[in-house]
Amino acid sequence: MSYEFYYKVDNEKYKVVVVKKNNKNTYIKIKDDLTIYVTTNMLVTKWQIKSMLDDEQEYLKKALTVAKAKYQRQQDFYYLGKKYDIVIVPFDAVEIDDDKIYAPSYASLDKWLQKQMLEVFNERLEIKYSLFEEDIPFPKLKTRKMKTRWGVCNKRDTSVTLNSRLIRYEIHEIDYVIVHELSHLVHFDHSKAFWQTVAKYMPDYKKAVRILKEQ
Numbered sequence: 001m002s003y004e005f006y007y008k009v010d011n012e013k014y015k016v017v018v019v020k021k022n023n024k025n026t027y028i029k030i031k032d033d034l035t036i037y038v039t040t041n042m043l044v045t046k047w048q049i050k051s052m053l054d055d056e057q058e059y060l061k062k063a064l065t066v067a068k069a070k071y072q073r074q075q076d077f078y079y080l081g082k083k084y085d086i087v088i089v090p091f092d093a094v095e096i097d098d099d100k101i102y103a104p105s106y107a108s109l110d111k112w113l114q115k116q117m118l119e120v121f122n123e124r125l126e127i128k129y130s131l132f133e134e135d136i137p138f139p140k141l142k143t144r145k146m147k148t149r150w151g152v153c154n155k156r157d158t159s160v161t162l163n164s165r166l167i168r169y170e171i172h173e174i175d176y177v178i179v180h181e182l183s184h185l186v187h188f189d190h191s192k193a194f195w196q197t198v199a200k201y202m203p204d205y206k207k208a209v210r211i212l213k214e215q
Contacts, residue, residue: 014035089103
């Protein structure tokens with residue numbers, strides 16, 4: 001059972017989606033589209049939910065501020081950590097000039113971005129792999145858009161899959177995900193030894209983790 005209503009935070013209206021389950025507790029979460037999701041018990045009333053939201057105003061303000069920044073970043077065009085304005089012009093190829101990207105069409109821009117992504121990811125994979133002292137196989141590189149993961153290591157077919165959205169981030173964040181997945185070829189878990197391997201090849205990896213979580 002579910003229903004929707006609108007609720008004001010800092011004089012702005014936000015859609016609230018209430019999902020009723022056999023929960024003992026009530027959970028409030030802000031989705032990427034700025035919708036407030038409330039999962040609660042079947043017996044909790046709409047008035048009680050509004051009262052809970054009133055009590056959580058400070059949390060909602062902070063969470064929505066973070067979600068808005070993330071949402072805005074997703075709408076903008078980023079390439080290797082830099083924001084660009086897209087200008088559609090009758091050129092033969094995609095060109096970058098300062099903070100603008102000139103392209104003959106959005107389709108050609110997507111094609112260019114895919115090509116750049118493969119070149120960058122392959123280059124960084126080779127560079128990071130060459131640092132590993134452990135005897136690990138060189139993995140096949142795959143890419144795809146993923147909602148909840150930045151990378152996947154598959155030991156069965158010796159492959160590393162990188163989230164295509166990583167091309168929006170700086171080399172530092174791309175390198176972290178690559179080191180993370182290569183480290184899984186040494187330790188296929190998230191044990192202390194695994195994180196020691198990550199730190200061995202990227203001492204400041206926590207900075208990248210923080211950036212990827214925030215954005």
